[in-house]
Amino acid sequence: MSAVTSTERLQRLLAxxxxxxxxxxxxxxxxxxxxxxxxxxxVDDLNLLWCVELRAPDPYCPIDLSYEGGEIMVSQAESMGRxxxxxxxxxxxxxxALRMLAELPGxxxxxxxxxxxxxxxAAAGEAASASAQVAVQVxxxxxxxxxxxxxxxxxxxxxxxxxxxxxxxxxxxxxxxDVDPMRLLVVEGRPYLEGWCLRAxxxxxFRLDRVLALTVLDQASAPPPExxxxxxDQGLFRPSPxxxxxxxxxxATGRWVAEYYPCESVSExxxxxxxxxxxxxxxxxxxxxxxxxxxxxxxxxxxxxxxxVRDAATAALANYVx
Amino acid sequence: MSKRKTERLLGLVxxxxxxxxxxxxxxxxxxxxxxxxxxxxxxxxFERDKEDLRDLxxxxxxxxxxxxxxxxxxxxxxxxxxxxxxxxxxxxxxVLGLAARVWQRAELAGAAAGAxxxxxxxxxxxxxxxxxxxxxxxxxxxxxxxxxxxxxxVRDRRPVTFSYRAAGRSEPQRRELEPWGxxxxxxxxxxxxxxRGRDATRVFRLGRIAGPVKFCGPPGxxxxxxxxxxxxxxxxxxSAPAREHPAVLRVRSGTGVGxxxxxxxxxxxxxxxxxxxxxxxxxxxxxSFADYAASFGPDVVVLDPPDxxxxxxARLKGVLA
Numbered sequence: 001m002s003a004v005t006s007t008e009r010l011q012r013l014l015a016x017x018x019x020x021x022x023x024x025x026x027x028x029x030x031x032x033x034x035x036x037x038x039x040x041x042x043v044d045d046l047n048l049l050w051c052v053e054l055r056a057p058d059p060y061c062p063i064d065l066s067y068e069g070g071e072i073m074v075s076q077a078e079s080m081g082r083x084x085x086x087x088x089x090x091x092x093x094x095x096x097a098l099r100m101l102a103e104l105p106g107x108x109x110x111x112x113x114x115x116x117x118x119x120x121x122a123a124a125g126e127a128a129s130a131s132a133q134v135a136v137q138v139x140x141x142x143x144x145x146x147x148x149x150x151x152x153x154x155x156x157x158x159x160x161x162x163x164x165x166x167x168x169x170x171x172x173x174x175x176x177x178d179v180d181p182m183r184l185l186v187v188e189g190r191p192y193l194e195g196w197c198l199r200a201x202x203x204x205x206f207r208l209d210r211v212l213a214l215t216v217l218d219q220a221s222a223p224p225p226e227x228x229x230x231x232x233d234q235g236l237f238r239p240s241p242x243x244x245x246x247x248x249x250x251x252a253t254g255r256w257v258a259e260y261y262p263c264e265s266v267s268e269x270x271x272x273x274x275x276x277x278x279x280x281x282x283x284x285x286x287x288x289x290x291x292x293x294x295x296x297x298x299x300x301x302x303x304x305x306x307x308x309v310r311d312a313a314t315a316a317l318a319n320y321v322x
Numbered sequence: 323m324s325k326r327k328t329e330r331l332l333g334l335v336x337x338x339x340x341x342x343x344x345x346x347x348x349x350x351x352x353x354x355x356x357x358x359x360x361x362x363x364x365x366x367x368f369e370r371d372k373e374d375l376r377d378l379x380x381x382x383x384x385x386x387x388x389x390x391x392x393x394x395x396x397x398x399x400x401x402x403x404x405x406x407x408x409x410x411x412x413x414x415x416x417v418l419g420l421a422a423r424v425w426q427r428a429e430l431a432g433a434a435a436g437a438x439x440x441x442x443x444x445x446x447x448x449x450x451x452x453x454x455x456x457x458x459x460x461x462x463x464x465x466x467x468x469x470x471x472x473x474x475x476v477r478d479r480r481p482v483t484f485s486y487r488a489a490g491r492s493e494p495q496r497r498e499l500e501p502w503g504x505x506x507x508x509x510x511x512x513x514x515x516x517x518r519g520r521d522a523t524r525v526f527r528l529g530r531i532a533g534p535v536k537f538c539g540p541p542g543x544x545x546x547x548x549x550x551x552x553x554x555x556x557x558x559x560x561s562a563p564a565r566e567h568p569a570v571l572r573v574r575s576g577t578g579v580g581x582x583x584x585x586x587x588x589x590x591x592x593x594x595x596x597x598x599x600x601x602x603x604x605x606x607x608x609x610s611f612a613d614y615a616a617s618f619g620p621d622v623v624v625l626d627p628p629d630x631x632x633x634x635x636a637r638l639k640g641v642l643a
Contacts, residue, residue: 006327007374011436013332015443022445034448035439048329054337056352062336079339082404083443087379088477089430090437097424097434097462101417104460112413123408127379156457167579172618174579186460189509212583232426232461256489259510259529272493292617294640313641315620319572320635 012037013045017063017080020072028070046072091124104149104186145191145208149184152193152208155216156181162195165213166206170285174212179204180221183229194230196223203227243279246286247300250274254296257289275300287312330356334371335380339403344387344395372396405444412450419451420458429464429473462506466528469504471535472513476501478541481518484531494532499524500544503552507560514555515544525559565604569611570626573601577621581614600625608633 004012012035019034020026032042049063062078086094095117102113121128155162166175181195182203190207197204245264250257252272264277280286283305290299290309299306333354338345347368351357357364375382381402384394410418418441422434442448464470468484475482482501485494498518505512510527517524565584573581575590575597582588584603591598605611612633615622624631 006324006331007378009328010331010335011378012439013328014335015439017443019443022443034442048325048332052329052333052336053355054333054340054353055355056349062340078336079400079403080336083440084379084403085381085405086437086440087433089433090379090440092477093425093430093433094418094421094437096430097421097460098417100424100462101421101460104458112411112417116410116414116417119408119410119414123406125406153457167583169580172577172579172621182457184458186458187509188461188463189506212579232459255487259527272487288617288619291619291641292613292637294613294616294637295643296640309641312619313638316616316623317635317638317642319620319623320631320638 009045011084013049014080014084016045017049017065017074017077018083020065020074021077021081025071025073028067028072031072043067086120086124086127088127091120091127094120095124095128104191145211148208148211148214149191151214151216152181152184155221156184158216159221161217161219161221163215163217164193164206164211167210167212169210170282170288172284172288175199178217179206180223180227182223182227185232187232195221196227203230205230240281243281244283244302244305246278246280246283246302246305248276248278248286248290249298249300250276250293251296254293257293257297283308291316326356330354331371331374335375335398338382338396338398339400341397344383344385344397346393346395350396405440408441408444408446410441410446410450412447415446415450418446420460422451424460424462426461428462429469463509464511466511466531468513468528468531468535469511471537472501472504472528475535475537475544476504476513479544479546480537480541481539481544482535483538484535485533486526487530487532489530497524497526498538499526502544502546502550504528505553505556507556512556512559514552514559523555525556563606565606567605567608567627569603569605569624569630571601571603571615572598572623572625573618574621575599578618581618581622605630612637 016031016035019031028039028042032039035042037045046065046067050061050065052063053059053061062076063074063080064076065072065074067073098113098117098120102110102117152162162179162181164175164177164179166177167173168175177197177199179193179195179197181193183194185192185194185205190209193206193208193211195204195206196202248257249269250273255272255274258266258274258276261278264279267275269275278286286299286305287309290297291312299309333356334350337350337353345353347365350368351364357367372382381398383397383399383402385397386394418438422438425431425434438451442451472482474480481499483496483498486497487494496519499513499515500518501513501515503514505514510529512525512527514523514525516522568586571578571581572591572594573588578601581603582601586602586604588599588601591600608630612624612630615624615630616634616637624634
C-alpha cells in the first residue's frame, strides 16, 4: 500500500460515503479509479467504514453498505452523507488557479469560468474569503501577446494552419514557418504556442513574445499522427544526449543568470561568486550572454565556445577603433 | 499509516457529528473504541486527535451544555461540517479540472487534489472534469522552497524571518517580515509586506531567499493594512522604466532583428563601408541597454550617446580581461 498517513486515509473515507450516496449505486472499478486507489485498497476502505462502531450510550454501527457483485451501495450513512467542506488551502488552490485562467487570453469558455468561480466562492464560504486575503495572484508575461493568443485560440478552434515570423535570439534571426497549432501552453507565466512545424517537421514550442507576426492561413491544420503534445508536467525542455555542457563562472553581480536559466548544477564560490553548468543544444545564446555579462560572467568550458566568445569580443572592439 | 488510528478518528468524527449536545471527553472515551484506559495516555491521544481533525478542516466546536458545567464538551455541527449543495454543469466541471491541473507539479497539488475529491464526492462527474479541451494548458510551478512556508505565513497571518540575498550583494542579510501576500509575476514568486527592520514596505523575490523561512510570531499577529494591493506593489517593484533616451547605432544589415523591433528609424548607412544600417532607437537605462547592445558582438556599434558607447566598450574589454 502507498505511504498515506492516517489523516489522508481519513479524508478519503469521509469522501467515499457521500461519493456513493450521491450516485446511489456505483461500480468498484470506477470508484477506485476516481479515488486513485486499487480495488483492493477500496475494499479495505469499505470494510473499515462498515465496521465503524459507537459503543455508548447504546452500541450501534452508523454506516451500512454493501459491495456485492462489484456494485457499491450505502443504505445508511448517518450524518456522513455529505462531504466535508473545502479547507482554506483547497479553496485557495482552485480559486487562485481559476482567477489566473480567467485572465488568460485565448480561453473561449468565459461563461463557465465565471459561473464556476461564483459557485465555488459560495460553497467555500469563509475559506474562500481567506483565499482573497491570501492574494496569490499571477501576472502573465508578454505585453501585446493577448491579441496573438486570441488569434491562436481561434485558429485552433477553427482547425486552421498559421504562418509565423518568429525570432530566434540565439542566432539573432527572424525565421518564416508554417505551423499546425495544437495547444496554447502557459508555463512559468510565459505563453507558448505548441504545434507541428512544417519546416522542422517536428513538434515545436514558440514563445509568443518572440512571434514577430502571425497570419491565419486558409489551409486546414493537418498535423501528422506522430505529432504528440509534450507532457507539460515532465518539463517543457528535456535534456538531449546531444546537448553541450557549458560551464560559466559568475560574479556576485552576475548571479541573476542562475535564476534565469535552468542550471544542471550550481556551486558557490568565495565572494558570492557562482560556478554553474548549463545544458543546451545550441550555444549561440550563451555566446551572446557572455558578451552581455562582460567581466561578470566567464565561459570556462567547452574550449571552442571560450574561443568563440573571445573572437566575437575582439571583432566587436575593432569596430570601435576609429 | 496506522489503521487503528484511522478507525479511531473516523469514529470520533461520526460520534461528534451525530450529537447535538456537547459531549465531554469522558463520554467520548466511552463511545469511541480505541482509546486507552489510562487517563494520562487518553488525554494526550485525545489532544492529538483533536489537532489532527482541526488540521483537516473539521469544525470541532468546544462549549458548555449548561453554564454550571465544569469541563467543556465537544461537537461538530452538521451545517458547519458539510460542503453546501454544489451542482456543477459539465462545462463547469471541465474548467475545474483545468484549474486543478494548474498546480500539478507544485506546492498546492495536494490541496487541489483534495478539493477535487470532495467535489466528486458531492456528485461531480470525473469524466466531465477530464474532458476539458486540450487547447490550453496552463501550469504554475513553485520551485522556490520558500513558497510553502510563506503561503502558510500569509494564510495564517504570521510574521517570518529569513536571510535574503539582494541583487548583486554577495552576503545574505537577515530580514524580518510581516507578509501581506504572495504574487506570481512573469513566472516568478514574490512576497510583499512590512519589513520590520526597515519599518517600510518591501518586496522580496522568493528565489533569492537563502535557507529556511521561520515563523517569528503567532497566527493572526499580522495585520494587512486597508487598501493594500499586493499585486500593484510587486508590479511597481518589477516594472521596466520608460525608454526615454535616444541612441544611434550602426547595425550590420540583416542582423539585430530584436533591436530593430523597437527602432524609431532605420536607414542604410551610406557614410562608411557598405552593408550597415543606421538605427535610431530609445532606451531606458545605460547599464542594461549596454548589456543588450554588447550581446550582438561585432554586428552592432554604438555611435551615440558617448556614455553608452563607453559602457559597451567596457563590457567587451571585460570579456577579454
